[in-house]
Amino acid sequence: MEVEQLKTFLAVAQLGSFQKVADQKFISQRTVSKQMVNLENELGVKLFFRGSNKISLTNAGTYFSQQVNELINQLNDSVVKLHDITNSNLQNLRVGYFSPFEGRLLVANIKKYQTTMVDQPINFHVSEASIEHLIADVTLGILDCAYILDYGTHEHLANTGLNSLKVAEGQMVLGISKDHPLAVKKSLSAEDLIGQTILYYSNENSTYLQSAFLATLPHDYSYNIQRIGTIEQLQTLVALKQAIAFYPESLPIFSNDWVIFRHLNSPAKHSSQSYTIQLIYRPDNNINGLHNFCQFLEKLNNN
Structure with missing residues:
Protein backbone atom coordinates (compact mmCIF):
# COMPACT_ATOMS: atom_id res chain seq x y z
CA MET A 1 0.00 0.00 0.00
CA GLU A 2 1.11 3.56 -0.72
CA VAL A 3 0.82 6.77 1.29
CA GLU A 4 -1.43 8.41 -1.33
CA GLN A 5 -3.72 5.37 -1.26
CA LEU A 6 -4.00 5.68 2.53
CA LYS A 7 -4.77 9.39 2.24
CA THR A 8 -7.53 8.56 -0.25
CA PHE A 9 -8.92 6.01 2.21
CA LEU A 10 -9.04 8.67 4.95
CA ALA A 11 -10.82 11.06 2.58
CA VAL A 12 -13.46 8.41 1.77
CA ALA A 13 -13.88 7.69 5.49
CA GLN A 14 -14.46 11.39 6.14
CA LEU A 15 -16.67 12.28 3.15
CA GLY A 16 -18.56 8.97 2.85
CA SER A 17 -18.51 9.10 -0.94
CA PHE A 18 -16.20 7.85 -3.67
CA GLN A 19 -17.54 10.57 -6.00
CA LYS A 20 -16.86 13.43 -3.56
CA VAL A 21 -13.29 12.19 -3.04
CA ALA A 22 -12.85 11.88 -6.81
CA ASP A 23 -14.03 15.47 -7.30
CA GLN A 24 -11.73 16.65 -4.52
CA LYS A 25 -8.70 14.93 -5.99
CA PHE A 26 -9.58 15.60 -9.66
CA ILE A 27 -9.63 11.90 -10.56
CA SER A 28 -12.40 9.56 -11.65
CA GLN A 29 -14.83 7.87 -9.28
CA ARG A 30 -13.77 4.56 -10.80
CA THR A 31 -10.12 5.22 -9.82
CA VAL A 32 -11.08 5.90 -6.20
CA SER A 33 -13.26 2.78 -6.06
CA LYS A 34 -10.51 0.62 -7.56
CA GLN A 35 -7.94 1.95 -5.06
CA MET A 36 -10.24 1.04 -2.16
CA VAL A 37 -10.95 -2.44 -3.56
CA ASN A 38 -7.20 -3.01 -3.93
CA LEU A 39 -6.65 -1.83 -0.35
CA GLU A 40 -9.31 -4.21 0.99
CA ASN A 41 -7.81 -7.08 -1.01
CA GLU A 42 -4.34 -6.30 0.27
CA LEU A 43 -5.52 -6.18 3.88
CA GLY A 44 -7.86 -9.15 3.50
CA VAL A 45 -10.71 -7.35 5.33
CA LYS A 46 -13.82 -5.41 4.35
CA LEU A 47 -13.39 -1.72 5.15
CA PHE A 48 -16.65 -0.26 3.75
CA PHE A 49 -20.37 -0.82 3.63
CA ARG A 50 -21.29 0.31 0.10
CA GLY A 51 -24.80 1.77 0.00
CA SER A 52 -26.55 3.39 -2.95
CA ASN A 53 -26.09 6.91 -1.59
CA LYS A 54 -23.56 6.55 1.21
CA ILE A 55 -20.28 4.80 1.93
CA SER A 56 -19.77 3.92 5.61
CA LEU A 57 -17.00 2.17 7.52
CA THR A 58 -17.14 -1.32 8.96
CA ASN A 59 -15.78 -1.86 12.47
CA ALA A 60 -12.49 -2.93 10.90
CA GLY A 61 -12.58 0.18 8.70
CA THR A 62 -13.12 2.45 11.71
CA TYR A 63 -10.18 0.90 13.56
CA PHE A 64 -7.98 1.07 10.45
CA SER A 65 -8.88 4.75 9.85
CA GLN A 66 -7.73 5.62 13.38
CA GLN A 67 -4.41 3.85 12.85
CA VAL A 68 -3.87 5.36 9.40
CA ASN A 69 -4.67 8.86 10.67
CA GLU A 70 -2.05 8.47 13.41
CA LEU A 71 0.46 7.11 10.90
CA ILE A 72 -0.08 10.01 8.47
CA ASN A 73 0.24 12.54 11.31
CA GLN A 74 3.52 10.95 12.41
CA LEU A 75 4.78 11.01 8.83
CA ASN A 76 3.90 14.69 8.44
CA ASP A 77 5.53 15.49 11.77
CA SER A 78 8.70 13.68 10.69
CA VAL A 79 8.84 15.67 7.46
CA VAL A 80 8.52 18.94 9.41
CA LYS A 81 11.30 17.85 11.78
CA LEU A 82 13.53 16.92 8.84
CA HIS A 83 13.09 20.42 7.42
CA ASP A 84 13.81 21.90 10.85
CA ILE A 85 17.02 19.90 11.08
CA THR A 86 18.09 20.91 7.58
CA ASN A 87 17.30 24.60 7.95
CA SER A 88 18.30 25.21 11.56
CA ASN A 89 21.63 26.73 12.57
CA LEU A 90 21.31 25.16 16.02
CA GLN A 91 23.20 22.09 17.14
CA ASN A 92 20.80 19.17 16.71
CA LEU A 93 20.62 16.33 19.22
CA ARG A 94 18.47 13.22 18.75
CA VAL A 95 17.58 11.90 22.20
CA GLY A 96 15.58 8.79 23.08
CA TYR A 97 13.93 7.88 26.37
CA PHE A 98 12.37 4.71 27.73
CA SER A 99 9.17 5.78 29.49
CA PRO A 100 7.22 8.86 30.68
CA PHE A 101 9.22 8.65 33.92
CA GLU A 102 12.55 9.13 32.13
CA GLY A 103 10.76 11.48 29.75
CA ARG A 104 9.88 13.87 32.58
CA LEU A 105 13.45 13.79 33.82
CA LEU A 106 14.64 14.48 30.27
CA VAL A 107 12.25 17.44 29.95
CA ALA A 108 13.50 18.88 33.25
CA ASN A 109 17.12 18.52 32.09
CA ILE A 110 16.41 20.08 28.71
CA LYS A 111 14.51 23.01 30.24
CA LYS A 112 17.38 23.68 32.65
CA TYR A 113 19.91 23.43 29.82
CA GLN A 114 17.95 25.91 27.72
CA THR A 115 17.79 28.46 30.54
CA THR A 116 21.40 28.15 31.72
CA MET A 117 23.29 27.41 28.48
CA VAL A 118 21.87 30.14 26.25
CA ASP A 119 25.24 30.64 24.56
CA GLN A 120 25.32 26.98 23.41
CA PRO A 121 21.79 26.34 22.10
CA ILE A 122 20.72 22.82 21.11
CA ASN A 123 17.72 21.79 19.01
CA PHE A 124 16.48 18.63 20.81
CA HIS A 125 14.55 15.93 18.92
CA VAL A 126 13.09 13.35 21.33
CA SER A 127 11.43 9.95 20.87
CA GLU A 128 10.24 7.09 23.10
CA ALA A 129 11.16 3.41 22.62
CA SER A 130 11.95 0.23 24.52
CA ILE A 131 15.38 -0.11 26.14
CA GLU A 132 16.41 -2.75 23.61
CA HIS A 133 15.32 -0.43 20.79
CA LEU A 134 17.14 2.56 22.27
CA ILE A 135 20.42 0.66 22.64
CA ALA A 136 20.18 -0.52 19.04
CA ASP A 137 19.35 2.97 17.72
CA VAL A 138 22.24 4.61 19.59
CA THR A 139 24.62 1.86 18.43
CA LEU A 140 23.50 2.31 14.81
CA GLY A 141 23.70 6.12 15.01
CA ILE A 142 19.95 6.61 14.53
CA LEU A 143 19.94 8.39 17.91
CA ASP A 144 22.78 10.44 19.38
CA CYS A 145 21.98 9.42 22.94
CA ALA A 146 19.22 7.97 25.10
CA TYR A 147 17.98 7.90 28.70
CA ILE A 148 17.62 4.28 29.83
CA LEU A 149 16.65 2.63 33.10
CA ASP A 150 19.55 0.48 34.34
CA TYR A 151 18.02 -1.95 36.81
CA GLY A 152 18.60 -5.49 38.06
CA THR A 153 21.48 -7.74 37.12
CA HIS A 154 21.42 -7.07 33.37
CA GLU A 155 24.73 -6.55 31.62
CA HIS A 156 23.06 -5.17 28.54
CA LEU A 157 25.66 -2.41 28.06
CA ALA A 158 28.72 -4.62 28.66
CA ASN A 159 29.45 -5.53 25.03
CA THR A 160 27.84 -2.64 23.16
CA GLY A 161 30.86 -0.35 23.17
CA LEU A 162 28.65 2.53 24.32
CA ASN A 163 29.58 5.12 26.93
CA SER A 164 27.18 5.85 29.77
CA LEU A 165 26.68 8.76 32.14
CA LYS A 166 24.57 8.44 35.29
CA VAL A 167 21.94 11.17 35.47
CA ALA A 168 19.71 9.88 38.31
CA GLU A 169 19.38 7.04 40.79
CA GLY A 170 16.86 5.66 43.25
CA SER A 274 18.29 0.09 43.21
CA TYR A 275 18.27 1.60 39.73
CA THR A 276 20.10 4.32 37.83
CA ILE A 277 19.11 6.36 34.80
CA GLN A 278 21.98 6.32 32.32
CA LEU A 279 22.56 8.55 29.33
CA ILE A 280 24.10 6.25 26.71
CA TYR A 281 25.99 7.41 23.62
CA ARG A 282 28.64 6.28 21.17
CA PRO A 283 32.20 7.29 22.13
CA ASP A 284 32.93 8.24 18.51
CA ASN A 285 29.98 10.63 18.29
CA ASN A 286 31.73 14.01 18.16
CA ILE A 287 28.87 16.41 17.50
CA ASN A 288 29.08 19.52 19.66
CA GLY A 289 25.50 19.22 20.89
CA LEU A 290 26.18 15.85 22.54
CA HIS A 291 29.46 17.07 24.04
CA ASN A 292 27.80 20.19 25.47
CA PHE A 293 24.82 18.27 26.87
CA CYS A 294 27.05 15.66 28.55
CA GLN A 295 29.20 18.37 30.15
CA PHE A 296 26.03 20.10 31.40
CA LEU A 297 24.65 16.87 32.93
CA GLU A 298 27.96 16.12 34.64
CA LYS A 299 27.99 19.58 36.26
CA LEU A 300 24.31 19.24 37.19
CA ASN A 301 24.92 15.92 38.96
CA ASN A 302 28.00 17.20 40.79
CA ASN A 303 26.18 20.16 42.30
Whole structure:
Protein backbone atom coordinates (compact mmCIF):
# COMPACT_ATOMS: atom_id res chain seq x y z
CA MET A 1 0.00 0.00 0.00
CA GLU A 2 1.11 3.56 -0.72
CA VAL A 3 0.82 6.77 1.29
CA GLU A 4 -1.43 8.41 -1.33
CA GLN A 5 -3.72 5.37 -1.26
CA LEU A 6 -4.00 5.68 2.53
CA LYS A 7 -4.77 9.39 2.24
CA THR A 8 -7.53 8.56 -0.25
CA PHE A 9 -8.92 6.01 2.21
CA LEU A 10 -9.04 8.67 4.95
CA ALA A 11 -10.82 11.06 2.58
CA VAL A 12 -13.46 8.41 1.77
CA ALA A 13 -13.88 7.69 5.49
CA GLN A 14 -14.46 11.39 6.14
CA LEU A 15 -16.67 12.28 3.15
CA GLY A 16 -18.56 8.97 2.85
CA SER A 17 -18.51 9.10 -0.94
CA PHE A 18 -16.20 7.85 -3.67
CA GLN A 19 -17.54 10.57 -6.00
CA LYS A 20 -16.86 13.43 -3.56
CA VAL A 21 -13.29 12.19 -3.04
CA ALA A 22 -12.85 11.88 -6.81
CA ASP A 23 -14.03 15.47 -7.30
CA GLN A 24 -11.73 16.65 -4.52
CA LYS A 25 -8.70 14.93 -5.99
CA PHE A 26 -9.58 15.60 -9.66
CA ILE A 27 -9.63 11.90 -10.56
CA SER A 28 -12.40 9.56 -11.65
CA GLN A 29 -14.83 7.87 -9.28
CA ARG A 30 -13.77 4.56 -10.80
CA THR A 31 -10.12 5.22 -9.82
CA VAL A 32 -11.08 5.90 -6.20
CA SER A 33 -13.26 2.78 -6.06
CA LYS A 34 -10.51 0.62 -7.56
CA GLN A 35 -7.94 1.95 -5.06
CA MET A 36 -10.24 1.04 -2.16
CA VAL A 37 -10.95 -2.44 -3.56
CA ASN A 38 -7.20 -3.01 -3.93
CA LEU A 39 -6.65 -1.83 -0.35
CA GLU A 40 -9.31 -4.21 0.99
CA ASN A 41 -7.81 -7.08 -1.01
CA GLU A 42 -4.34 -6.30 0.27
CA LEU A 43 -5.52 -6.18 3.88
CA GLY A 44 -7.86 -9.15 3.50
CA VAL A 45 -10.71 -7.35 5.33
CA LYS A 46 -13.82 -5.41 4.35
CA LEU A 47 -13.39 -1.72 5.15
CA PHE A 48 -16.65 -0.26 3.75
CA PHE A 49 -20.37 -0.82 3.63
CA ARG A 50 -21.29 0.31 0.10
CA GLY A 51 -24.80 1.77 0.00
CA SER A 52 -26.55 3.39 -2.95
CA ASN A 53 -26.09 6.91 -1.59
CA LYS A 54 -23.56 6.55 1.21
CA ILE A 55 -20.28 4.80 1.93
CA SER A 56 -19.77 3.92 5.61
CA LEU A 57 -17.00 2.17 7.52
CA THR A 58 -17.14 -1.32 8.96
CA ASN A 59 -15.78 -1.86 12.47
CA ALA A 60 -12.49 -2.93 10.90
CA GLY A 61 -12.58 0.18 8.70
CA THR A 62 -13.12 2.45 11.71
CA TYR A 63 -10.18 0.90 13.56
CA PHE A 64 -7.98 1.07 10.45
CA SER A 65 -8.88 4.75 9.85
CA GLN A 66 -7.73 5.62 13.38
CA GLN A 67 -4.41 3.85 12.85
CA VAL A 68 -3.87 5.36 9.40
CA ASN A 69 -4.67 8.86 10.67
CA GLU A 70 -2.05 8.47 13.41
CA LEU A 71 0.46 7.11 10.90
CA ILE A 72 -0.08 10.01 8.47
CA ASN A 73 0.24 12.54 11.31
CA GLN A 74 3.52 10.95 12.41
CA LEU A 75 4.78 11.01 8.83
CA ASN A 76 3.90 14.69 8.44
CA ASP A 77 5.53 15.49 11.77
CA SER A 78 8.70 13.68 10.69
CA VAL A 79 8.84 15.67 7.46
CA VAL A 80 8.52 18.94 9.41
CA LYS A 81 11.30 17.85 11.78
CA LEU A 82 13.53 16.92 8.84
CA HIS A 83 13.09 20.42 7.42
CA ASP A 84 13.81 21.90 10.85
CA ILE A 85 17.02 19.90 11.08
CA THR A 86 18.09 20.91 7.58
CA ASN A 87 17.30 24.60 7.95
CA SER A 88 18.30 25.21 11.56
CA ASN A 89 21.63 26.73 12.57
CA LEU A 90 21.31 25.16 16.02
CA GLN A 91 23.20 22.09 17.14
CA ASN A 92 20.80 19.17 16.71
CA LEU A 93 20.62 16.33 19.22
CA ARG A 94 18.47 13.22 18.75
CA VAL A 95 17.58 11.90 22.20
CA GLY A 96 15.58 8.79 23.08
CA TYR A 97 13.93 7.88 26.37
CA PHE A 98 12.37 4.71 27.73
CA SER A 99 9.17 5.78 29.49
CA PRO A 100 7.22 8.86 30.68
CA PHE A 101 9.22 8.65 33.92
CA GLU A 102 12.55 9.13 32.13
CA GLY A 103 10.76 11.48 29.75
CA ARG A 104 9.88 13.87 32.58
CA LEU A 105 13.45 13.79 33.82
CA LEU A 106 14.64 14.48 30.27
CA VAL A 107 12.25 17.44 29.95
CA ALA A 108 13.50 18.88 33.25
CA ASN A 109 17.12 18.52 32.09
CA ILE A 110 16.41 20.08 28.71
CA LYS A 111 14.51 23.01 30.24
CA LYS A 112 17.38 23.68 32.65
CA TYR A 113 19.91 23.43 29.82
CA GLN A 114 17.95 25.91 27.72
CA THR A 115 17.79 28.46 30.54
CA THR A 116 21.40 28.15 31.72
CA MET A 117 23.29 27.41 28.48
CA VAL A 118 21.87 30.14 26.25
CA ASP A 119 25.24 30.64 24.56
CA GLN A 120 25.32 26.98 23.41
CA PRO A 121 21.79 26.34 22.10
CA ILE A 122 20.72 22.82 21.11
CA ASN A 123 17.72 21.79 19.01
CA PHE A 124 16.48 18.63 20.81
CA HIS A 125 14.55 15.93 18.92
CA VAL A 126 13.09 13.35 21.33
CA SER A 127 11.43 9.95 20.87
CA GLU A 128 10.24 7.09 23.10
CA ALA A 129 11.16 3.41 22.62
CA SER A 130 11.95 0.23 24.52
CA ILE A 131 15.38 -0.11 26.14
CA GLU A 132 16.41 -2.75 23.61
CA HIS A 133 15.32 -0.43 20.79
CA LEU A 134 17.14 2.56 22.27
CA ILE A 135 20.42 0.66 22.64
CA ALA A 136 20.18 -0.52 19.04
CA ASP A 137 19.35 2.97 17.72
CA VAL A 138 22.24 4.61 19.59
CA THR A 139 24.62 1.86 18.43
CA LEU A 140 23.50 2.31 14.81
CA GLY A 141 23.70 6.12 15.01
CA ILE A 142 19.95 6.61 14.53
CA LEU A 143 19.94 8.39 17.91
CA ASP A 144 22.78 10.44 19.38
CA CYS A 145 21.98 9.42 22.94
CA ALA A 146 19.22 7.97 25.10
CA TYR A 147 17.98 7.90 28.70
CA ILE A 148 17.62 4.28 29.83
CA LEU A 149 16.65 2.63 33.10
CA ASP A 150 19.55 0.48 34.34
CA TYR A 151 18.02 -1.95 36.81
CA GLY A 152 18.60 -5.49 38.06
CA THR A 153 21.48 -7.74 37.12
CA HIS A 154 21.42 -7.07 33.37
CA GLU A 155 24.73 -6.55 31.62
CA HIS A 156 23.06 -5.17 28.54
CA LEU A 157 25.66 -2.41 28.06
CA ALA A 158 28.72 -4.62 28.66
CA ASN A 159 29.45 -5.53 25.03
CA THR A 160 27.84 -2.64 23.16
CA GLY A 161 30.86 -0.35 23.17
CA LEU A 162 28.65 2.53 24.32
CA ASN A 163 29.58 5.12 26.93
CA SER A 164 27.18 5.85 29.77
CA LEU A 165 26.68 8.76 32.14
CA LYS A 166 24.57 8.44 35.29
CA VAL A 167 21.94 11.17 35.47
CA ALA A 168 19.71 9.88 38.31
CA GLU A 169 19.38 7.04 40.79
CA GLY A 170 16.86 5.66 43.25
CA GLN A 171 14.84 2.65 44.31
CA MET A 172 12.11 0.76 42.52
CA VAL A 173 8.83 0.69 44.46
CA LEU A 174 5.55 -1.17 44.14
CA GLY A 175 2.35 0.78 43.56
CA ILE A 176 -0.83 -0.68 45.08
CA SER A 177 -4.37 0.49 45.63
CA LYS A 178 -5.15 2.05 49.01
CA ASP A 179 -7.94 -0.55 49.22
CA HIS A 180 -5.61 -3.49 48.59
CA PRO A 181 -5.14 -5.86 51.57
CA LEU A 182 -1.37 -5.40 51.24
CA ALA A 183 -1.70 -1.63 51.72
CA VAL A 184 -1.58 -2.05 55.51
CA LYS A 185 2.02 -3.28 55.28
CA LYS A 186 4.88 -0.78 55.44
CA SER A 187 6.91 -2.82 52.93
CA LEU A 188 6.29 -5.92 50.84
CA SER A 189 8.09 -9.22 50.57
CA ALA A 190 8.53 -11.53 47.59
CA GLU A 191 6.00 -13.89 49.17
CA ASP A 192 3.40 -11.10 49.13
CA LEU A 193 3.63 -11.03 45.34
CA ILE A 194 2.70 -14.67 44.83
CA GLY A 195 -0.69 -14.86 43.11
CA GLN A 196 -0.70 -11.14 42.32
CA THR A 197 -0.78 -9.62 38.82
CA ILE A 198 2.32 -7.41 38.56
CA LEU A 199 2.53 -4.81 35.81
CA TYR A 200 5.35 -2.88 34.21
CA TYR A 201 5.27 -0.17 31.55
CA SER A 202 6.82 -0.30 28.09
CA ASN A 203 5.34 1.26 24.96
CA GLU A 204 6.85 -1.55 22.83
CA ASN A 205 7.14 -5.30 23.27
CA SER A 206 10.02 -5.63 25.69
CA THR A 207 11.04 -8.19 28.33
CA TYR A 208 13.80 -6.06 29.85
CA LEU A 209 11.93 -4.88 32.96
CA GLN A 210 10.25 -8.24 33.43
CA SER A 211 13.52 -10.17 33.49
CA ALA A 212 15.26 -7.42 35.51
CA PHE A 213 12.54 -7.54 38.18
CA LEU A 214 12.50 -11.35 38.26
CA ALA A 215 16.26 -11.32 38.82
CA THR A 216 15.69 -9.52 42.13
CA LEU A 217 13.22 -12.13 43.41
CA PRO A 218 13.72 -15.65 44.83
CA HIS A 219 13.50 -18.31 42.15
CA ASP A 220 11.53 -20.64 44.44
CA TYR A 221 8.22 -19.10 43.38
CA SER A 222 6.46 -18.18 40.15
CA TYR A 223 5.17 -14.66 39.49
CA ASN A 224 2.62 -13.24 37.07
CA ILE A 225 4.35 -10.23 35.45
CA GLN A 226 2.75 -8.48 32.47
CA ARG A 227 3.58 -5.53 30.21
CA ILE A 228 1.20 -2.57 29.89
CA GLY A 229 1.48 -0.20 26.93
CA THR A 230 0.11 2.98 28.55
CA ILE A 231 0.78 4.59 31.92
CA GLU A 232 -2.90 5.56 32.18
CA GLN A 233 -4.03 1.94 31.90
CA LEU A 234 -1.38 0.84 34.36
CA GLN A 235 -2.48 3.43 36.92
CA THR A 236 -6.15 2.60 36.39
CA LEU A 237 -5.68 -1.14 36.96
CA VAL A 238 -3.61 -0.49 40.08
CA ALA A 239 -6.12 2.02 41.49
CA LEU A 240 -8.97 -0.46 40.93
CA LYS A 241 -7.10 -3.15 42.90
CA GLN A 242 -6.76 -5.35 39.81
CA ALA A 243 -2.97 -5.35 39.79
CA ILE A 244 0.27 -4.18 41.40
CA ALA A 245 2.88 -2.25 39.43
CA PHE A 246 6.50 -1.32 39.92
CA TYR A 247 7.87 2.17 39.37
CA PRO A 248 11.11 4.16 39.74
CA GLU A 249 10.52 5.96 43.05
CA SER A 250 12.58 9.14 42.86
CA LEU A 251 11.46 10.09 39.34
CA PRO A 252 8.27 12.15 39.10
CA ILE A 253 5.35 9.74 39.52
CA PHE A 254 1.98 10.49 37.98
CA SER A 255 -0.40 11.75 40.64
CA ASN A 256 -3.11 9.31 41.66
CA ASP A 257 -5.08 9.68 44.89
CA TRP A 258 -5.92 5.96 44.98
CA VAL A 259 -2.37 4.56 44.60
CA ILE A 260 0.26 4.28 47.35
CA PHE A 261 3.84 3.04 47.10
CA ARG A 262 5.69 0.40 49.09
CA HIS A 263 9.30 -0.76 49.01
CA LEU A 264 10.06 -4.38 48.26
CA ASN A 265 12.36 -6.20 50.66
CA SER A 266 14.75 -8.22 48.52
CA PRO A 267 16.54 -11.14 50.20
CA ALA A 268 20.27 -10.52 50.70
CA LYS A 269 21.19 -13.24 48.22
CA HIS A 270 19.30 -11.41 45.48
CA SER A 271 20.10 -8.06 43.91
CA SER A 272 18.59 -4.91 45.38
CA GLN A 273 15.81 -2.71 44.00
CA SER A 274 18.29 0.09 43.21
CA TYR A 275 18.27 1.60 39.73
CA THR A 276 20.10 4.32 37.83
CA ILE A 277 19.11 6.36 34.80
CA GLN A 278 21.98 6.32 32.32
CA LEU A 279 22.56 8.55 29.33
CA ILE A 280 24.10 6.25 26.71
CA TYR A 281 25.99 7.41 23.62
CA ARG A 282 28.64 6.28 21.17
CA PRO A 283 32.20 7.29 22.13
CA ASP A 284 32.93 8.24 18.51
CA ASN A 285 29.98 10.63 18.29
CA ASN A 286 31.73 14.01 18.16
CA ILE A 287 28.87 16.41 17.50
CA ASN A 288 29.08 19.52 19.66
CA GLY A 289 25.50 19.22 20.89
CA LEU A 290 26.18 15.85 22.54
CA HIS A 291 29.46 17.07 24.04
CA ASN A 292 27.80 20.19 25.47
CA PHE A 293 24.82 18.27 26.87
CA CYS A 294 27.05 15.66 28.55
CA GLN A 295 29.20 18.37 30.15
CA PHE A 296 26.03 20.10 31.40
CA LEU A 297 24.65 16.87 32.93
CA GLU A 298 27.96 16.12 34.64
CA LYS A 299 27.99 19.58 36.26
CA LEU A 300 24.31 19.24 37.19
CA ASN A 301 24.92 15.92 38.96
CA ASN A 302 28.00 17.20 40.79
CA ASN A 303 26.18 20.16 42.30
